[in-house]
Every structure is written in C-alpha cells, then in structure tokens.
Amino acid sequence: GCGDSESAGPRTRPSGPIVLGFSQVGAEGGWRLANTKSIKKAAERNRVKLLFEDAAGDPKKQLEHIQSFIDAKVTAISFSPVVEKGYDDVLRRARDAGIPVILTDRLIDSDPSLYVSSIGAEFVAEGNLAALYLENDYDEEQGGKGSINVVELLGAIGATPTKQRSEGFAATAKRTGRIKIIASESGDWTKAGGEAAIRKVLRRTRKIDAVFAQNDDMGLGAAEVLAAEGLKPGTDIKIVTVDATRAGLEGLVAGKLNYVVECSPLIGEDLMSVVVDLFFGGEVKKRITSDKNVFNKISAAPALEAGREY
Ligand code: AHR
Numbered sequence: 001g002c003g004d005s006e007s008a009g010p011r012t013r014p015s016g017p018i019v020l021g022f023s024q025v026g027a028e029g030g031w032r033l034a035n036t037k038s039i040k041k042a043a044e045r046n047r048v049k050l051l052f053e054d055a056a057g058d059p060k061k062q063l064e065h066i067q068s069f070i071d072a073k074v075t076a077i078s079f080s081p082v083v084e085k086g087y088d089d090v091l092r093r094a095r096d097a098g099i100p101v102i103l104t105d106r107l108i109d110s111d112p113s114l115y116v117s118s119i120g121a122e123f124v125a126e127g128n129l130a131a132l133y134l135e136n137d138y139d140e141e142q143g144g145k146g147s148i149n150v151v152e153l154l155g156a157i158g159a160t161p162t163k164q165r166s167e168g169f170a171a172t173a174k175r176t177g178r179i180k181i182i183a184s185e186s187g188d189w190t191k192a193g194g195e196a197a198i199r200k201v202l203r204r205t206r207k208i209d210a211v212f213a214q215n216d217d218m219g220l221g222a223a224e225v226l227a228a229e230g231l232k233p234g235t236d237i238k239i240v241t242v243d244a245t246r247a248g249l250e251g252l253v254a255g256k257l258n259y260v261v262e263c264s265p266l267i268g269e270d271l272m273s274v275v276v277d278l279f280f281g282g283e284v285k286k287r288i289t290s291d292k293n294v295f296n297k298i299s300a301a302p303a304l305e306a307g308r309e310y
Contacts, residue, residue: 011100013279014075019049020275021069023079025105025159026057028189029217030245034310035080035105035265042268048275057156057188059083066090070097076275080105083158088114102274104267106160112286116278119270119288121263123161127168129294130212130240133259135176137296138210138238151201152184153194153213153222161263162186165214165242182208187218194218198225206231210238216248216260223256234258244295246308252300260300262293265310 020043024036036052043050051074055062059082069077070093077099081087084107091114094101103118134148142148152169155162166184173179183201187193194213201208202225211226213219219241223233231237234255241248244262251257270288277284295303 011279012098017047017049018076018275018279019051019072019074021051021053021065021072021074021077023053023055023062023065023069025062025080025082026055028057029191029215030247030310031215031217031243031263031265032189034245035267037310038266038268039104039271040268042272045269046272046276048272055082057082059086063087063090066094070094070099073097074099076100076102076278078102078104078271078275081108081160082156084109084160084163085158091115100278102271104271105265117274117284117286117288119267119274119290121161121290121292123164123263124168124171126161126242126261126263126292127165127170128172129168129261129292130165130242130259131169131172131176131179133240133294134179134210134212134238135172137259146178148179149182149207149209150179151198151208151211152181153197153211153218154184154186155189155214155218157186161242162214169212181212187213187221189215189217191217191221194221195225198222202229208237210240213239213241216241216243216245216251216257219257220247220251223251227256244293244303245310246304249295249300249304249308252295252297253304255297258296260295262291262295264290264292266290 053065062082087108088110101115103115105120185197187197211222219239226233238258240259242261244260248260
C-alpha cells in the first residue's frame, strides 16, 4: 500500500468464506470479556469464519497461534498483542504467505508495513484525561494547595496501554507540578492483582491522596483493600480508572470510584469491516481509533440506565 491506506487491489479474493484467525490477549477482566464478545458477534453478523484462540496473557502462546493460522492458510490474521515486542519474525512469515494482518486494541513495536491496519483506543489521551480529573475537579475540592500523592496501578508490563496511559498521565501530572506519582505497581489488569499491588504500597506509606488504576478491575480491587484497611475509597482516597465497564460505572454510582475514562471494547464491527474491505472493498485505513468519554458519579447513572452492554 501507499500513504495512509491500503487498497484492495491485487489481493486474491477467497473462493469460499473469509477465514479469520484471531488471537486474544486472555480473559483478564470485564473489558476483555466484552471485547471477545464483540468480535465473536461481529464475525457471525458478517459471515466471517472465526478461528478464535486465547493466549491467557502469554506472548509465546500468541506467537504459536499466529503460526498455526499461517499453517492453516487462513484468509486474514488478527490479534490483540499481549506485549509490544517479539512479533517481527512470525509476521514476516505471514507476509511471505500473503496473509494480511490486522492489529486490534493494542500495538506492536515493529515495522508498520507488517500489518495492514490497526484498530484501537488512544491510550495516551486516556492517561491525560485521568490526570486532568486530579488537576481540575479534585484540586478544586482541595482548594488548590499542596501536592497530590498518587499511586499508579499499572497493567501488565510491556503492553501498549500500560506504557501509553502512564506516559499520558505523567505528562499531564508534570505540567501541573503538584501531582506526584509516589508509587507505580503492576496489578496485571486483574482485580486480584490490583488488591496485591495496593497492599504492597500500603506497607510502605499511607500518605496517599489518589489512586490511578489503569483499568476498572484493578481500581475496584484497590477500593476493597482500602475499605478493609479503614480508608474510605472515593472519599479519603480518590480513585480514577480507565475502561468504563458496567462494574466501573457501578463503582462510581456507589461512590467508591471518582472518575472513569472510557476505553471502548466494542471494536468487533470495525475489525470485520476491515477484513471484508481488504478483499471486497476499496480502501482500508491504516489506523482506526475508537471513541472515548469520561464519567463521574452524575453521568454514570444515566449511562447504566441506558442499558450499557458491557
Ligand atoms: O488493551 C486494553 C486493556 O486491556 C484494557 O484497558 C484492560 O482492561 C485490558 O486488560
């Protein structure tokens, strides 16, 4: 392809149905389950035959999945990368076999010509938005004085959203000059991981004003631990998270979480459009981003009542 898009041009159309091999990160939490559901539903709706594999958070398994899709001579391959590094060799083999690759949700650190398109959220902006809550709403509540001590609960190390949400949060925090990141611990995207990570920090210090959890699950886990320690989550310690799953919005309504930045897992339809367009359409965009929103206690309730899907 050239420029920003890839044309359907010379690609041979499959004689039967499109077969898409998809390797998912795992089933680590609410966001991921919703993402898997979205992909399966969209495949069915678009009559794409989906070969779905779950890497259970293991990059090696994901490499094996991609190789097995190449061996099975699928029409196209997609995956949500567990980490950013290590995919070059297998993606070169996919290219040599003439099988187009589409990244979903996350990115990889490799030659961008190894994939035709990537679909996902703007993770740096999500981190920015999370810090802006502390800079604006929280700071106003505190009278604009003193430093704001923040504990950051990271996702799995080496994954795009972990790196980029941190980057965005730190950049905005630095600009304010008062937001101090006093600890960064990985909670591996899970509720149990979030609990363990905040426990570790609490052994060192209790001088915490806010927690920035890189997803709802970890933030809700941290809220439980804080409550058990006699610290009122959402009141004594503010909690900001990313994702905006139903559980996250319910946490806002209950007053346990204070602010949630949305990251939509509903990217199945976008993925299937790209897959179909690669063979039967015109142009495919190299980068497709999803919409985002922010929620607080007031806006969470109507979003839940509107029948949020995930
Ligand atoms: O890549 C998106 C992230 O992965 C979500 O924010 C998180 O919940 C999931 O595990």
